[in-house]
Amino acid sequence: MMENIKHIPENGKKRVVIIGGGFAGLKLARQLANTAYQVVLIDKNNFHQFQPLFYQVATSGLEPSSIAFPLRKIFQKKRNVHFRMADLLEVNPNIHEIYTNLGKLKYDCLVLATGVDTNYFGNKNIEQFAIPMKSVSEAIFLRNSILRNYEKALNESDPEKAANYMNIVLVGGGPTGVELAGALAEMKSDILPKDYPELDFSLMNVYLFEASDRLLNGMSDAASKKAETYLKKLGVIVKTEARVSDYDGLSIKLDSGEEFNSYTLVWAAGVIANPIKGISKIAATRGGRIRVDLFNKVAGFNHVYAIGDLAIQKEGDFQNGHPQVAQVGLQQAGNLAKNLKLLLQGEKMKPFRYKDRGSMATIGKNLAVADLPGVKMQGFFAWVLWLFVHLMSIVGIKNRFFILINWVWNYFTSDQSLRILIRPKKRSFTDRASEEHQRIKKINLN
Amino acid sequence: MMENIKHIPENGKKRVVIIGGGFAGLKLARQLANTAYQVVLIDKNNFHQFQPLFYQVATSGLEPSSIAFPLRKIFQKKRNVHFRMADLLEVNPNIHEIYTNLGKLKYDCLVLATGVDTNYFGNKNIEQFAIPMKSVSEAIFLRNSILRNYEKALNESDPEKAANYMNIVLVGGGPTGVELAGALAEMKSDILPKDYPELDFSLMNVYLFEASDRLLNGMSDAASKKAETYLKKLGVIVKTEARVSDYDGLSIKLDSGEEFNSYTLVWAAGVIANPIKGISKIAATRGGRIRVDLFNKVAGFNHVYAIGDLAIQKEGDFQNGHPQVAQVGLQQAGNLAKNLKLLLQGEKMKPFRYKDRGSMATIGKNLAVADLPGVKMQGFFAWVLWLFVHLMSIVGIKNRFFILINWVWNYFTSDQSLRILIRPKKRSFTDRASEEHQRIKKINLN
Numbered sequence: 001m002m003e004n005i006k007h008i009p010e011n012g013k014k015r016v017v018i019i020g021g022g023f024a025g026l027k028l029a030r031q032l033a034n035t036a037y038q039v040v041l042i043d044k045n046n047f048h049q050f051q052p053l054f055y056q057v058a059t060s061g062l063e064p065s066s067i068a069f070p071l072r073k074i075f076q077k078k079r080n081v082h083f084r085m086a087d088l089l090e091v092n093p094n095i096h097e098i099y100t101n102l103g104k105l106k107y108d109c110l111v112l113a114t115g116v117d118t119n120y121f122g123n124k125n126i127e128q129f130a131i132p133m134k135s136v137s138e139a140i141f142l143r144n145s146i147l148r149n150y151e152k153a154l155n156e157s158d159p160e161k162a163a164n165y166m167n168i169v170l171v172g173g174g175p176t177g178v179e180l181a182g183a184l185a186e187m188k189s190d191i192l193p194k195d196y197p198e199l200d201f202s203l204m205n206v207y208l209f210e211a212s213d214r215l216l217n218g219m220s221d222a223a224s225k226k227a228e229t230y231l232k233k234l235g236v237i238v239k240t241e242a243r244v245s246d247y248d249g250l251s252i253k254l255d256s257g258e259e260f261n262s263y264t265l266v267w268a269a270g271v272i273a274n275p276i277k278g279i280s281k282i283a284a285t286r287g288g289r290i291r292v293d294l295f296n297k298v299a300g301f302n303h304v305y306a307i308g309d310l311a312i313q314k315e316g317d318f319q320n321g322h323p324q325v326a327q328v329g330l331q332q333a334g335n336l337a338k339n340l341k342l343l344l345q346g347e348k349m350k351p352f353r354y355k356d357r358g359s360m361a362t363i364g365k366n367l368a369v370a371d372l373p374g375v376k377m378q379g380f381f382a383w384v385l386w387l388f389v390h391l392m393s394i395v396g397i398k399n400r401f402f403i404l405i406n407w408v409w410n411y412f413t414s415d416q417s418l419r420i421l422i423r424p425k426k427r428s429f430t431d432r433a434s435e436e437h438q439r440i441k442k443i444n445l446n
Numbered sequence: 447m448m449e450n451i452k453h454i455p456e457n458g459k460k461r462v463v464i465i466g467g468g469f470a471g472l473k474l475a476r477q478l479a480n481t482a483y484q485v486v487l488i489d490k491n492n493f494h495q496f497q498p499l500f501y502q503v504a505t506s507g508l509e510p511s512s513i514a515f516p517l518r519k520i521f522q523k524k525r526n527v528h529f530r531m532a533d534l535l536e537v538n539p540n541i542h543e544i545y546t547n548l549g550k551l552k553y554d555c556l557v558l559a560t561g562v563d564t565n566y567f568g569n570k571n572i573e574q575f576a577i578p579m580k581s582v583s584e585a586i587f588l589r590n591s592i593l594r595n596y597e598k599a600l601n602e603s604d605p606e607k608a609a610n611y612m613n614i615v616l617v618g619g620g621p622t623g624v625e626l627a628g629a630l631a632e633m634k635s636d637i638l639p640k641d642y643p644e645l646d647f648s649l650m651n652v653y654l655f656e657a658s659d660r661l662l663n664g665m666s667d668a669a670s671k672k673a674e675t676y677l678k679k680l681g682v683i684v685k686t687e688a689r690v691s692d693y694d695g696l697s698i699k700l701d702s703g704e705e706f707n708s709y710t711l712v713w714a715a716g717v718i719a720n721p722i723k724g725i726s727k728i729a730a731t732r733g734g735r736i737r738v739d740l741f742n743k744v745a746g747f748n749h750v751y752a753i754g755d756l757a758i759q760k761e762g763d764f765q766n767g768h769p770q771v772a773q774v775g776l777q778q779a780g781n782l783a784k785n786l787k788l789l790l791q792g793e794k795m796k797p798f799r800y801k802d803r804g805s806m807a808t809i810g811k812n813l814a815v816a817d818l819p820g821v822k823m824q825g826f827f828a829w830v831l832w833l834f835v836h837l838m839s840i841v842g843i844k845n846r847f848f849i850l851i852n853w854v855w856n857y858f859t860s861d862q863s864l865r866i867l868i869r870p871k872k873r874s875f876t877d878r879a880s881e882e883h884q885r886i887k888k889i890n891l892n
Contacts, residue, residue, distance in 0.1 A: 006600065006601045006602065007600060007603075008643040039766070045592060045866075045867065045868075046865070046866065046867050047865075047866040047868075048646045063509050063511050064866070064868055065509050065866060068866045069643075069866075069869065070865040070866055072641040072865070073640075073641065073861070073865065076640040076641065076643075077640075079643070082526050082644075084597075084600070085597045085867075087529055099567075102601045103601065136868055137868050140868065143865065147492060150531075151465075154452065154453060154530070155451065155452045155453075155549065156452065157452050157453075188851070194519075194522045194523075195516075195518040195519065197523065197525070198528070199453075200454040211660050251602055292889075294853045300836065391612070396615065398855055401851075402848070402851075405847075405848075406850075409844055415519070417521065419492070419493075419516040419518065420491075420492065420493040420510070420515075420516055421491065421516045421531075422491075422493075422514070422582055422583055422586065428848070
């Protein structure tokens with residue numbers, strides 16, 4: 001018999017339980033702060049992660065803490081909001097209860113905002129050896145891997161073997177792949193040769209493989225073409241219609257039969273939603289996304305909502321669902337917050353309608369592409385806009401300030417100073433996490 | 447047969463191999479840059495660590511990267527300095543060779559600057575469960591442990607059990623213990639109650655246990671007394687002549703028979719030098735320190751030197767060796783650098799003479815103690831001096847600037863924002879490191 005999560009009072013308020021403190025979940029929790037609801041926000045981490053800048057952490061340009069913000073701090077003075085660091089195990093929608101590793105909890109309204117994870121499309125080899133980029137820890141892992149591989153390259157006398165450690169292969173030509181490729185190309189030209197004067201950097205290649213026929217598939221043709229031009233100018237080897245079929249940790253095989261060698265393969269080729277026990281079997285599509293109506297209510301359930309990347313909603317021009325970008329999640333969270341407030345007043349909810357504010361990607365210093373409603377920009381002004389928009393979206397004034405200083409510093413020196421490889425202490429949290437995982441498995445859900 | 451470390455040219459220059467990039471090793475390498483020597487600096491990490499501020503990383507006040515500086519960056523333009531991230535396995539002084547996990551290397555002059563590690567005095571239980579504080583990773587580990595334990599406290603309905611997670615016990619009343627105690631007491635009063643409004647902080651205690659009869663044993667009586675007064679004012683429970691004899695992860699036993707409960711025990715009660723195969727058996731004292739003469743030459747060997755915390759030198763007023771503080775290592779490095787340059791010119795080396803510049807410790811906001819030559823200070827001015835001296839000792843202008851901003855921010859808001867618990871990705875570096883360790887073991891030293 002699982003006990004209740006402790007210290008969450010039964011105080012007569014309707015309880016909204018939000019699973020996931022990403023863009024969507026965090027915005028909803030913030031908008032329901034200081035309302036008549038009791039809000040319980042649950043995330044497996046104790047911080048919100050700003051995903052658009054993961055690639056700068058991976059390339060030693062920003063500190064993890066600049067793009068990770070402690071959730072407790074955000075809700076310090078919001079007495080109706082309770083945060084818990086916990087893993088969701090299962091939902092029982094019949095009795096309005098969720099189960100976590102901290103215990104169970106009743107809800108009046110459940111909002112799922114767990115987002116998506118890396119999709120390896122069932123390829124176990126790739127899953128084992130490739131590096132994903134869907135969390136701050138994974139970005140740090142990539143940073144550490146790159147630094148470690150350069151140390152290894154230095155101890156190879158055979159230049160071809162050294163090149164295997166120096167090469168970096170990025171799979172997936174979406175914003176993550178494109179932005180990483182650009183940042184790595186800049187590291188190759190500006191930083192790495194200074195750090196490793198003994199290595200021959202003409203041997204190093206940054207590859208970007210995309211399965212479809214163009215980069216930045218969600219953006220305009222003009223943006224795609226320009227992004228490819230910029231990347232090639234920076235020295236990236238871009239290959240479209242290139243499908244990676246296998247990887248053994250060193251040798252990368254393409255469908256075409258071509259082979260490449262690299263100890264560093266970053267997999268940003270697709271996403272999938274992790275299944276939610278009790279919900280997904282009934283409401284999920286093949287990609288794991290949860291079907292919702294225009295009010296973000298999950299198909300087949302009452303009092304259960306899904307927002308953000310996890311949700312798939314037929315709406316207006318988006319009959320196959322919206323793109324999985326921050327803007328959709330933020331807007332859905334805003335609409336759901338309004339609707340939950342209307343509900344309190346006994347009023348009718350309003351359907352969601354997505355307002356496309358455009359999209360952008362940065363490739364390098366002074367180089368970005370932006371598709372805005374009514375105008376497409378490339379180059380310096382797009383880059384300045386990109387910087388501004390991302391800076392303003394960061395949680396916390398101090399973070400904003402630190403990122404700005406880092407950017408200005410890096411711009412003028414072209415030499416980020418964060419190339420440190422911190423290895424965990426003996427008892428790593430992986431071990432502890434797995435101990436906990438074992439414990440969780442043993443908990444009897446009855 | 448072990449191969450040579452690659453890409454270190456034999457160019458007729460005398461080769462100085464320095465093991466350890468701490469205060470002493472780093473200073474020596476810097477002073478030998480752009481000389482007629484070839485310098486090879488070896489460290490197990492790719493960064494220099496600024497130990498005096500570990501406690502601020504542990505208490506979420508500073509970013510690890512602010513006090514860790516990439517060694518490669520320091521030597522980017524020094525073409526006679528080669529850095530290698532490697533573990534020293536053994537020294538063969540007869541044939542002037544060292545062995546590392548990257549291969550072997552001949553030296554003309556070997557300088558050992560590997561410092562010291564935590565000493566558990568043979569108590570295996572304490573070693574297993576206590577948290578040490580001798581590296582950035584260990585400081586991060588402590589930060590994560592504290593944050594994790596507060597999340598656990600929150601899920602206890604029994605206040606006594608919750609208190610076990612909230613209490614923090616520090617063993618060792620030196621600067622580390624004192625500075626940590628002060629910072630934790632300030633977290634207790636200023637930060638934690640805001641983050642965890644559901645918890646009763648009157649249950650939380652910060653304990654500081656010291657085996658001798660006073661805190662800060664290396665400092666004046668006035669400093670010791672004042673430090674204790676300050677700590678008590680901040681709410682720390684200070685116990686001198688308190689020897690911890692056992693710890694099982696929760697229950698702490700003192701020699702006196704008293705028992706205390708806490709899941710967080712920080713062990714800063716002693717240091718010991720890790721043995722160096724090929725050297726220590728002949729030249730080490732019981733505490734592992736290597737005996738050196740007034741030129742820092744290791745007793746019984748030629749062309750082998752030891753500097754910093756690792757070395758023990760009878761000199762002037764210090765017939766039992768100098769205190770193990772940064773100043774000694776820095777001054778020894780400076781003297782050795784001068785001597786090695788004299789050697790090049792065929793001149794006579796000069797003996798080392800320690801110039802005590804004083805010592806200080808900070809307890810909290812506006813509270814510090816300082817023993818300077820000729821003057822002892824406590825309180826606000828000592829604190830400002832402490833800030834200034836530490837800021838100026840940090841490597842890197844950007845680091846200095848970031849630390850300054852963090853300090854100013856934290857001073858006025860009393861709310862550090864770095865309370866994030868980042869867990870490593872699936873394949874942790876611990877695993878990899880241990881794989882490598884296995885590989886190293888297999889290397890045949892012949």
